[in-house]
Amino acid sequence: MKKILSLILVLVALGIGVVVYIYYPRLNLITGFAAKNMCSCVFEADRSVKSVVLQDNNFDPVNYAEYEVNDKEAWATATVFGLKERKAAYYPGLGCVLLPEDLDKTAFLETRPNRIQSHIAKPYPYGHEKPHDTSFAEVKMPQLEKALQNAFFEEQGTRAIVVLYKDHLLAEKYAEGFSERTKFLGWSMTKSITSAVLGVLEKQGRIALDERDLFLEWEKDQRSEITLENLLHMNSGLEWEEDYTKISDVTQMLFLAQDMARVQLENPLVAQPGTLWNYSSGTTNLLSGYIRDRFSSQQEYLDFWYSGLIDRIGMHSMTLEADLSGNYVGSSYSWATARDWAKFGLLYLRKGNWNGEQILSEAWIAHTIEPVEGSSGHYGAHFWLNAGGSYPDVPRDLFSANGFQGQHVFVIPSKDLVVVRFGLIEHPEFDLNIFLREIVAAVE
Known part of the structure; x- marks a missing residue:
């Protein structure tokens, strides 16, 4: 023994x-x-x-x-x-x-965002009241309910689904332990939030897509030719490795860097700006740094993401997480309820207009969903596209904010739909083509 x-x-x-x-x-x-x-x-x-x-x-x-x-x-x-x-x-x-290995929790990050979170006395999604109990003759509810049920089999890993149709909450479903009050991590859906904040600045005339000389550190080399549009399109030509399976640029940035905006800032060019599409979380955090530079104080920077966009459309559950330098981690870290994420999709479905207020210009939305050369029709300005047929049985005008492990806000203009899905299993293990096809079929 x-x-x-x-x-x-x-x-x-x-x-x-x-x-x-x-x-x-x-x-x-x-x-x-x-x-x-x-x-x-x-x-x-x-x-x-x-x-x-x-x-x-x-x-x-x-x-x-x-x-x-x-x-x-x-x-x-x-x-x-x-x-x-x-x-x-x-x-x-x-x-x-x-925190860094050699530092404990101290007085870091003393400046916190100010939030204006007034209750909006309108039915969801434009307000915080109970949504209208609305039916549509063209919607096959039993078929829609079956589609949602199919997405919640145990092996599918789904936690939440919200479906908006014609500005109404058409359906929602949650896994056990989750509800309409649960906040979900968007992971890389945060990139689309960063893009939207830039869209607000553009609408206010404070930035332009063709801007060059974006950072002082680039003024004496070819990186000065990189435009804001290049950064939004992920074709800046800057060196970057987006590999989560090993020690790479992205893993070192997210888990070792104290100032995530500087990681991509300091990388060299490996291609001419505008010629090579390369998905990069470092680029989005660099854009967060670019946004910070547009303000005279840290407080203004922190507040603007909420006052200009998030709280403006009533996404009061959302929290943007920061790095140790106080930059929002625009590539990866934002939390909100599934219902609030659906509001974000609705803003884009309505071409930047929120209940009568034009928050993003229609031109900005159009630019957002225009395919970037080199992306095979799969990517726009920090949004994913179906123009290349990633989901062959779903309308080609679909575009979406996507995140690790299968977090999605899908916008389908031709069907007047917003579909939000949160889970722990992503495509193709969770077949998005089937999931979306079944929902679209229920409203045709």
């Missing part, structure tokens, strides 16, 4: 050793992701530690992490076999921020 026990212990030790050997170079990133996601899910989305461990952080290699969560001081730490502890701390109004 002792020999068997000793053998088991040896095998366990060997197993741990193999895991550490394989993952040690990436432990900083693994524990960084684990701590940051745990902190945000608990303190921003009001989720339980157990649910985050079993669901959100339950994938290889993040599932090796062990946690400590301090409710009183609002922080979370993560380690793997006791190694590479990382801490993320919660700052009200700015979400959870991953």
Whole structure:
């Protein structure tokens, strides 16, 4: 019996050793992701530690992490076999921020955004009152309900779906443990929020798409030729590696950098601006830095994203998370309810007009959904497109904000539809073509 026990212990030790050997170079990133996601899910989305461990952080290699969560001081730490502890701390109004290894939660980020969150006495989606109970003769409700049910089978990983049709809440459904009050992380859907904030600035005449000489650091080299449009189109020509499976530009930025706007700022050109499409989260955080430079104070920068766009359309549940330098992480970190994310889609469905107020110009919307050369019809200005037929059984005019693990805000102008989906499984494992085809078929 002792020999068997000793053998088991040896095998366990060997197993741990193999895991550490394989993952040690990436432990900083693994524990960084684990701590940051745990902190945000608990303190921003009001989720339980157990649910985050079993669901959100339950994938290889993040599932090796062990946690400590301090409710009183609002922080979370993560380690793997006791190694590479990382801490993320919660700052009200700015979400959870991953701290450097050698620093504890201190007086960082003292400036917080001011929010004007007045109750709008209109039915949802244009207000905060109960939505109208509306029926449409052309909508086959049993068929629509079946489409939503199909998306909620256990292996589909869906957490929330909201469908807007002709400015009305047509249907919504939530997985157990989630509701219309649950805040969801948009991941890269945040990129589309960043694009919209730039659209507000453009509508106000404060920026222009053909601007050059965007940063002082670029004034003496070819990077001065990069335009704002190049950044929005992801074809700046700047070096960037968007690979989440290893130590790369994007993982180092999200889990090691204190000022995420500077990571892409400091990269060299590898192609002429406008000639190479290359998806880059660093570019979006660089745009967040560009927006910051448009304001004379940090307070104005923090406030504008809400006063100019988010609170202006009643997305009061939304929180934009910041990095340690106080920049909004425009590439990846924004939280809101599924209903509020649907409002964002409705703003674009209505060509920038929100209940009679033109917040984004129609020209900006048109530019947003024009395919970028080199993207095979799949990308516009920080929105994804169906012009290239990614979803062959869905109208080609569909465009969307997309995020990691299958977060989506779909806008289908020809069908007067906004479809929001949140989950943990993404296309093609969760077949978006089938999902969207079934919903569209129910309203034809």
